[in-house]
Amino acid sequence: MTAVALAPLTLFAVALLKVRMQRIAMKLGRMVQSVLPKGELAAPISRPTFLNRVDRRSCLEIGPFDCPVVEGAGVRYFDVLDSEQLADRSARHGRDADASTIPHIDYVSPTGDLAIVDRTFTAAVSSHCIEHQPDLIAHLLAVGRLLEPGGRYFVLCPDKRYCFDYFHRLSVRADIDQAHAEERRLHDCSRIRAHTENATHNSAMKHWLGLHGRPRVENDSKFSAIADEKCAASARGEYVDVHAWIFSDESFNEIVGKLCDEDVIPFELLYVTRTHFGSVEFFAELRKKGRPTP
Known part of the structure; x- marks a missing residue:
């Protein structure tokens, strides 16, 4: 068999090895984010495992488009378009989304101004949204103002x-x-x-x-x-x-970690996960500084 013919087999073998190693890492590291040495990446976890940590009793999802990642009676949605406009945009992009998956948008700002949100939450979530913000620091400051002390910001970000x-x-x-x-x-x-x-x-x-x-x-x-x-x-x-x-898991961990440590933003970076094999994204959880209200 020629070297050219072996190449796909070699890639497949490497892929299987990576899958097995990451499955072991997930089992060992699924619940150890809170005891990670400072600056180290957490083990890769699945999207459902990450999102299970979100408090849906009081949550704002930022930029759900046509596929929100959290749902529930206590979830509210913010976007730059209302539900009808999101459906039109989804159709123009050929996404063929089921209209029933497009949520009612509680807060609409064409300029993406989170200041229109008139209450605070214990959790906020954004999926593939943070990388679109023209001013990342301003975005994180705005999210901080919408969270109660001790509130969490859950970020899904492409690698x-x-x-x-x-x-x-x-x-x-x-x-x-x-x-x-x-x-x-x-x-x-x-x-x-x-x-x-x-x-x-x-x-x-x-x-x-x-x-x-x-x-x-x-x-x-x-x-x-x-x-x-x-x-x-x-x-x-x-x-x-x-x-x-443009981030990798490591560069996000380094940059956002320093923004937190220097008090540029009102958060503590709890962890950033390594990107799971075969996936496009990593996850990060930030906690707003201050004691939660009893």
């Missing part, structure tokens, strides 16, 4: 190594500080261009197996023209939705 962000550089602390100093409300052209031109496929498993494809602009030069159009729209004051922040 750039296993999604269409693969060819983008990791965000660094200086980028985040600059966006906050500028009070950024729209994405800058450099991020719009990178997001438009350098995206690749979004198959997590292919990325895990080392099959990353190419930046799409290399396959079709039209994406440069599309980037020009989007940058022009942003310059006119229109919001263009892109990934502003």
Whole structure:
């Protein structure tokens, strides 16, 4: 058998080994986040295991779009579009979502202003939302104001190594500080261009197996023209939705951990999980500083 023929078998064997190792890590580490040495990543856990930690008696989900990750009588929803507009957007993106899965949006702000929320919660959740915020620090400060002391913010975030962000550089602390100093409300052209031109496929498993494809602009030069159009729209004051922040599990742990330690944001970072094999996302839980109200 040739080396070329063996290559897929080798990738498959590596994949099986990773699955077995991560299953062992999940069994050993599922409940040890609270005793992790500071700065270390927690063992990978499943999405249902992570979301089971959310207090649904008093919870705000931020940016549910057409597939909320938490439900219950005590859950409220915030988004930039109302339910009807979300259904239209879902259809335009070919997501074929069941209309019954699109929640009633309790708080709607076209500019994403969380200040319109008129109460506090014991928990907040966002799924693949935090990376879209033009000013990450302002977002975390706003979430902090909506949580009671001791409240938790549960974050599901894509890992750039296993999604269409693969060819983008990791965000660094200086980028985040600059966006906050500028009070950024729209994405800058450099991020719009990178997001438009350098995206690749979004198959997590292919990325895990080392099959990353190419930046799409290399396959079709039209994406440069599309980037020009989007940058022009942003310059006119229109919001263009892109990934502003590019994280891995380790870089999120380092950057957000330091923001907490330096009291830039009113949170303690409890843990960040390693990205599970075959998955596109990692999880983080932050606790608002202060004693819970009895």
